[in-house]
Amino acid sequence: MKIAVVGTGYVGLVTGTCFAETGNQVTCVDIDSRKVEKLNKGKLTIYEPGLDVIFERNTKEGRLKFTTNLAEGIKEAQVIFLALPTPPGEDGSADLKYILGVANDLGPILENYTVIIDKSTVPVGTAEKVHERIAKNAKVEFDVVSNPEFLREGVAVEDFMKPDRVVIGTKSEKAKRVMEKLYAPLVRQGNPIIFMDERSAEMTKYAANAFLAMKITFMNEIANLCEKTNANVDDIRRGIGTDSRIGKRFLFAGIGYGGSCFPKDVQALEKTASDYDYDFKILKSVMKVNEKQKTKLMPHLKKYFNGDLKGKTIALWGLAFKPHTDDIREAPALYNIKELRKAGAKVVVYDPEAMENVREVVGKKVKYAKNPYEALQGADALMIMTEWPEFRTPDFEKMEGTLKNKVIFDGRNLYELKDMKELGYTYFSIGRETAKA
Ligand SMILES: NC(=O)c1ccc[n+]([C@@H]2O[C@H](COP(=O)([O-])OP(=O)(O)OC[C@H]3O[C@@H](n4cnc5c(N)ncnc54)[C@H](O)[C@@H]3O)[C@@H](O)[C@H]2O)c1
CATH class of the missing domain: 1.10.1040.10 (N-(1-d-carboxylethyl)-l-norvaline Dehydrogenase; domain 2)
Structure with missing residues (x-):
């Protein structure tokens, strides 16, 4: 099938690459020319385990292409995925300007019957709005289908290729047949495609x-x-x-x-x-x-240092909002960095994948360590923000003498209390007694 994916971020890039992997001809469209340029050079723009291998295979075999040009990208496409941002607007509602903007542009350039698929997370009634916008200028028949995405960052490829279920909202039999054909390779093991109306799919x-x-x-x-x-x-x-x-x-x-x-x-x-x-x-x-x-550990930290964090250096392990991703959107680590700096502390950070993204947001306000142990050199305390596997069994011997105080504030409950007591740490975690050295 010929597929276009509009919006080539975490969802769009995974969607496009995975559908190319099942033999489709995919063109991903993005407004961000730097992103498209990088992807066209064979470089990934996000970190997602397993994506590199299928990205390389499908770009090399010519099934996966990238462009900034919407008309070129959707040419001859039988289905068009909208994987566009839906960030919160000022009043908390999902901002539909990206989706509706593209819907406006699509009307005049559709050439044949096309299924337009809302993959973005959108409020009840959005498929109807997208339909209205396209219908204003469309000269051909089309359907708008709601097909929300349930992938988890960090295991996105696996989730996409073997979904627990696929939810499809449409009342059109024609669109239903197209969607069934598209998803058939991904549900061979018997996981269901659940059909419903558009509004219910959006709400699901x-x-x-x-x-x-x-x-x-x-x-x-x-x-x-x-x-x-x-x-x-x-x-x-x-x-x-x-x-x-x-x-x-x-x-x-x-x-x-x-x-x-x-x-x-x-x-x-x-x-x-x-x-x-x-x-x-x-x-x-x-x-x-x-x-x-998000900042639950801050009062404990402040109390440990007698209410004064001025001039103290705090090491942070983990920046991504969860392990196996470089995504830092709404990450608790960012909130803690802000609080620590407000209290006058210096912050040294380490994350296996998210450092570049944090650098773009926080810049030189924090120091960036090359590895977890470098972050601890001369620090007064360690805070753990993300449960990356490499933090689970650190070399405690190597840590001896690096941290000024043997104290850890663990926001992810990585260690056993008895181990920390034996190692002589004062150890604060969540929902458990504080281990005292
Ligand atoms: N990230 C996830 O884990 C996840 C999971 C399920 C659903 N979703 C939903 O999927 C949607 C997309 O999320 P995301 O994380 O992939 O966002 P993202 O910000 O990573 O990607 C969106 C992409 O759309 C591009 N874009 C913006 N305007 C455009 C336009 N006019 N034309 C072409 N491209 C344009 C941006 O440049 C960006 O690359 C959101 O609604 C989100 O809620 C996300």
Whole structure:
């Protein structure tokens, strides 16, 4: 099939590359000429495990191309994916200017029957709006389908190639047949394609993200209560996660969720609710709790240094909002960097993949270490922000004598309390007692 993908970011690039991998002819379109230039030179613009291999194969074999020119990109395409940003607007609603802007441009340049697919996360009713915009100028028949994406950054290729399910919102039988054909290679193992109407598909994506954000937040509240009651959140996680009604995943307490999706999607769903005159109380609480959770370790840190962080050097391990990605959007690390600097501390950071992205945002306000141990040289304390595997079993012997104080503030509960006690660390984590040296 001939496919165009408009928007070549985390979702668009993975979508385009994976569909090229299943034998389609794909052209990815992006407004950012630097991005397109880099991709055309065979260089990836994001870090995503496993993407490099299929990107190289499909560009070499001529199935995957990149352009900044929309008309050229969509020429002869049977399906057009819209994988465009939907950032929060000032009032918290999803800003549709990118999607509707492209929809305006598409009308006059469609040449044959085309299925236009909303892959972006968009509020209920967006497919109708996209349809209206295109219809204003279109001379050919077309359908607009809602096909929300559920991939997780860090395992995006795997998620895309073997989705738990594919959700497709359309009332058109013709579009349905096209979508079935397109996704058939990805659901061979029997995972379902779930058809529904456009509005339900749009809402499904928000419901999934809001539910997961709520699950994390619930555990964070249990963790906060554990700290007050001297219970251990890790034990509680195991105790409830083994209940098949609850499940083991998304129960890890920590310094809150971040990323480009959960924060904005929870906010946008709450805004949709209020637009429809519905008071979605749980979502309001989720946002409030998560906001506070991100900098939860700061009071402990301040207290440890008797309320004065001026001139102290704090090492940060982890910047990405989660491991296996370079994405720092809404990352708790950024909030902590801000708080630390406000309190007069110096900050040294290390992350295996996200340093360049942080440099673009924070510049010279922090120091960048070449490896985790360099970050500790002369630092007064270590804070852990992201659960990268390499932080899980560090060389504690190598750490001896680098940190000025044997104290760790761990926002991701990476270590066992008894190990930290034995190693002689003062160790603060989330929802567990503080190990005292
Ligand atoms: N990142 C994720 O994990 C994820 C997962 C599921 C769904 N989503 C949703 O998918 C959508 C895209 O997210 P993303 O993370 O890929 O965003 P992104 O910011 O990484 O990528 C968007 C791309 O669109 C390009 N763009 C903007 N305007 C354009 C235009 N007029 N024409 C062509 N290209 C244009 C940008 O230059 C950018 O490269 C969002 O709605 C998001 O909520 C994201």
